Amino acid sequence: xxxxxxxxERLVELLGSLPDGMPAYAALASRLRRLVxxxxxxxxxxxxxxxxxxxxxxxxxxxxxxxxxxxxxxGHAIARQGSGTVVRVPGDGxxxxxxxxxxxxxxxGVIDLTCAAPAAVPAVHHAFQRAFEQLPAQLRGSxxxxxxxxxxxxxxxxxxxTRGVPTDPAQVIVTTGAQSSLAIVTRLLVRPGARxxxxxxxxxxxxxxxxxxxxxxxxxxxxxxxxxxxxxxxxLVRARPVLGxxxxxxxxxxxxxxxxxxRAAVAGAFDRTETVSLIDESxxxxxxxxxxxxxxxxxxxxxAITVGSASKALWGGFRVGWIRAPHSVIPRLVRARVTLDLxxxxxxxxxxxxxxxxxxxxxxxxxxxxRRGRDTMARELRRQLPAWSFRMPAGGLSLWCRLPEPVGxxxxxxAERHGVxxxxxxxxxxxxxxxxxxxxxxxxxxxxFREAVARLARAYxxxxxxxxxxxxxRRPLIA
Numbered sequence: 088x089x090x091x092x093x094x095x096e097r098l099v100e101l102l103g104s105l106p107d108g109m110p111a112y113a114a115l116a117s118r119l120r121r122l123v124x125x126x127x128x129x130x131x132x133x134x135x136x137x138x139x140x141x142x143x144x145x146x147x148x149x150x151x152x153x154x155x156x157x158x159x160x161x162g163h164a165i166a167r168q169g170s171g172t173v174v175r176v177p178g179d180g181x182x183x184x185x186x187x188x189x190x191x192x193x194x195x196g197v198i199d200l201t202c203a204a205p206a207a208v209p210a211v212h213h214a215f216q217r218a219f220e221q222l223p224a225q226l227r228g229s230x231x232x233x234x235x236x237x238x239x240x241x242x243x244x245x246x247x248x249t250r251g252v253p254t255d256p257a258q259v260i261v262t263t264g265a266q267s268s269l270a271i272v273t274r275l276l277v278r279p280g281a282r283x284x285x286x287x288x289x290x291x292x293x294x295x296x297x298x299x300x301x302x303x304x305x306x307x308x309x310x311x312x313x314x315x316x317x318x319x320x321x322x323l324v325r326a327r328p329v330l331g332x333x334x335x336x337x338x339x340x341x342x343x344x345x346x347x348x349x350r351a352a353v354a355g356a357f358d359r360t361e362t363v364s365l366i367d368e369s370x371x372x373x374x375x376x377x378x379x380x381x382x383x384x385x386x387x388x389x390x391a392i393t394v395g396s397a398s399k400a401l402w403g404g405f406r407v408g409w410i411r412a413p414h415s416v417i418p419r420l421v422r423a424r425v426t427l428d429l430x431x432x433x434x435x436x437x438x439x440x441x442x443x444x445x446x447x448x449x450x451x452x453x454x455x456x457x458r459r460g461r462d463t464m465a466r467e468l469r470r471q472l473p474a475w476s477f478r479m480p481a482g483g484l485s486l487w488c489r490l491p492e493p494v495g496x497x498x499x500x501x502a503e504r505h506g507v508x509x510x511x512x513x514x515x516x517x518x519x520x521x522x523x524x525x526x527x528x529x530x531x532x533x534x535x536f537r538e539a540v541a542r543l544a545r546a547y548x549x550x551x552x553x554x555x556x557x558x559x560x561r562r563p564l565i566a
Contacts, residue, residue, distance in 0.1 A: 090282070090305045090326035093128065093318060095135035095143040101127055101310070102144070111146055115154035116161075123163050123176060123520050124493040129287050129308035130518030132174040134164070176519030198539045199508045203339070203484040203528035204566035207402035208452045210442060218437035225437075231429050233421055235261020235409070236436045242443040243395075243409050251382040254411060260420055263431045264408040265369045268394035269293055269332075271410065272365055273300040275423040282328040284362070286314070288487075288515030288524070290339045291564050293332060293367070302330075306517035311478060313343035320356040331362045335384050336371035340515050340526040341487045342480025347381040354388035364391040369408075372400040372450055375458045376481040385411065392416065397439045399484065400446075400453060403566065407431050407439045457484065460529035460536070467540040468527075472547065484566075485528040487512075490547070493522035497550035498543070505542040505549075510564065 093101075101122055105114040122128040134140070137155060141148040155172050158164050162177040234240065240256040247254035262268045277283060279301030285293070287306030297304060305326045307319050314333075323331070333353070335345035345353070357364045366384045374380055385391040396408040408431075410420060442449050461479075464486060468475055477486045490498070495511040502509050512524025529536070 090131060091129060091307070091318060091322045092133040092325065093135065095139035097315060097318060098135055098140060099143040105144075112150045112153035112157065115144070115146070115151065116157040119154070119158050120161065120163050121493075121523075123174060124522045125489065126288055126512070126516055126521035126524065127308055127310055128174050129306040129520070130174055130176045131305070132308065133170070134172045134174065136171060176516075197506045197508065198535050198542070199531070200527055200539060201508050201510050201564065202566050203526070203530055204399065204403045205453065205457065205484070205530040207404065208400075208449045210445075210449045210452070211402050211404075211438070214438040214441045215434070217441045218434050221437050222434060225433050230433050232261070232433070232436070233425050233430050235259065235431065236433065236440065239407075239436045239440040239443075240409075242440055243411075246443065246446070247383065247385075247411060250380075252385045252411075255414070258411055258414060258417060260410045260412075260417065260424065261431055261436060262394075262408040262410060262424070263406040263428060264398060265367060265394045265396035266292055266296065266408075267428070268396075268408050268410045269296050269365070269367070270300075270427060271420055271424045272330075272392055272394070273297055273302065274426065275416075275419055276330055276363060277302040278329075281330075282326050284319075284322060284326065284328040284331040285517060286333060286338060286341075287517035288340055288512065288521055289332075289334070289517060290367075291514055294517060297332070304517050309338070309341050309343060313338075313341070314345060314349055314353065316349060316352045316356070319353060320359075323356050323360040323362055327360060328362055330365050331357060332365045332367065333384070334367040334369075336368055336380075337373055337480060337483030339370065339483070340485055340512075342478070342483040342485065344481055345381070345384075347387075350381060350384055350387045354384065354391075357388055364388050366391050366393045368393055368395045369399050370483050371395065372446075373454065373457060373484065374482040375454055375461060378481060389413070397442075398566070400450060401439065401442055405435050405439055407435050457482075457529065460531065460533045461486070463533040463536045464527060464529040464540070467537050471537075471540045471544045475547075484530050485526050488525045488527055490523045490525065492551065494547075494550040495522050495525050497553075498525065498546050501546035501549040502543055505546050507539055507542045507546065509543075514564065 102118050105118055137148050137151045141151045159166050164172050164174050166172050239261055240259040243259050244254040244256040273296055277300045281302055282305050283297050283302040284305045286309050305328055337344055385393050390413055393411040397405040465479060474491050475488050477488045499509045499511045510526055512521035
């Protein structure tokens with residue numbers, strides 16, 4: 088069933104001006120296929136009726152009917168009596184190369200752009216020294232803290248209060264990371280066959296965690312301007328998901344930041360459909376531009392379950408994350424948690440607790456290095472690959488690049504031959520598409536970015552020339 092319906096008004100906006108030099112029906116079909124390739128029309132999206140779209144585009148109904156027919160004929164949609172025309176993604180719907188990617192040992196001169204995770208902030212070394220000094224007091228106990236070290240829970244709660252969401256430490260559970268937090272919530276709330284709304288594109292491991300728990304994903308296609316509230320609200324009404332997983336703060340991989348008015352509108356839509364909101368704030372601290380951050384989503388939706396992590400802000404080697412949830416949900420989350428693990432490393436919790444005492448100082452180091460990386464990567468892309476486009480994110484860890492042609496998988500494969508490891512955009516898709524996208528992290532050494540982009544430019548030329556086969560890769564993605 089098509090859980091998402093795009094209105095004629097919205098589709099006209101997405102289509103833009105139809106290309107010249109071909110019949111109107113062919114131009115419309117071509118543009119529809121492009122929207123699927125870019126992921127801006129998600130799988131299982133019901134298109135407006137031929138009459139509605141004809142009125143919106145000021146074309147004849149015959150033209151739209153013929154365009155829809157060609158769209159169906161190329162495998163990009165199905166037409167069913169009573170259901171209209173529903174988008175399908177041709178081929179394997181699990182991502183352009185099917186596998187996942189990971190940081191790994193690479194040869195000399197190879198530049199790895201697969202992992203959107205930075206090195207540790209300078210204060211981490213001292214934090215572990217302080218943690219080691221405090222460790223003897225912990226050795227008298229069992230070392231198991233299923234809810235987390237009390238002092239760390241207090242400091243996490245205080246951070247939420249500083250951001251505008253008063254929080255009781257009893258509302259916080261410390262986990263081994265945001266991915267662990269997601270698995271715990273999924274274990275508690277998602278039964279086999281239950282529908283879960285999430286953005287498309289989204290973090291691949293989040294997608295697989297929900298699928299692994301038996302959830303049926305319903306994708307909300309992210310546009311160039313982020314979330315489209317009317318479409319999202321309609322999807323919630325039609326699909327009635329038990330859970331809505333969103334990343335409103337520098338969404339991975341698009342970098343989109345949800346403004347306050349959109350948060351309020353989305354929260355209202357969740358309330359009206361009694362959908363639990365699961366909010367990933369892993370990158371919420373990574374603001375790089377001089378602007379005011381909106382309040383956390385929990386300030387707009389009181390029942391929100393929020394997950395966070397020390398990995399992106401401080402260091403991925405910290406296996407420390409957390410869940411903030413209403414008091415009534417915490418005992419059930421703890422019971423679900425102990426079926427997966429019994430607690431995070433005490434040493435890691437002590438170190439993170441120390442860093443939270445002066446978080447802003449540590450974050451300034453992180454933001455400064457990311458800002459330099461973002462600006463360098465953007466400058467080199469504009470200089471060496473001017474045909475590629477992207478929206479400069481106000482924060483986060485990566486650029487979400489659009490190529491003029493749907494050759495992302497071929498570029499990634501060719502890039503590896505030129506000494507650059509990358510991830511195609513289709514890997515982030517809920518149900519396929521995004522073949523014209525690449526995610527480029529700016530978390531590495533900016534000194535390598537000029538050469539990285541030069542190699543990508545050569546790989547892009549190879550992809551356009553059709554040199555070399557496209558194979559499937561099965562390496563796991565970490566961040």
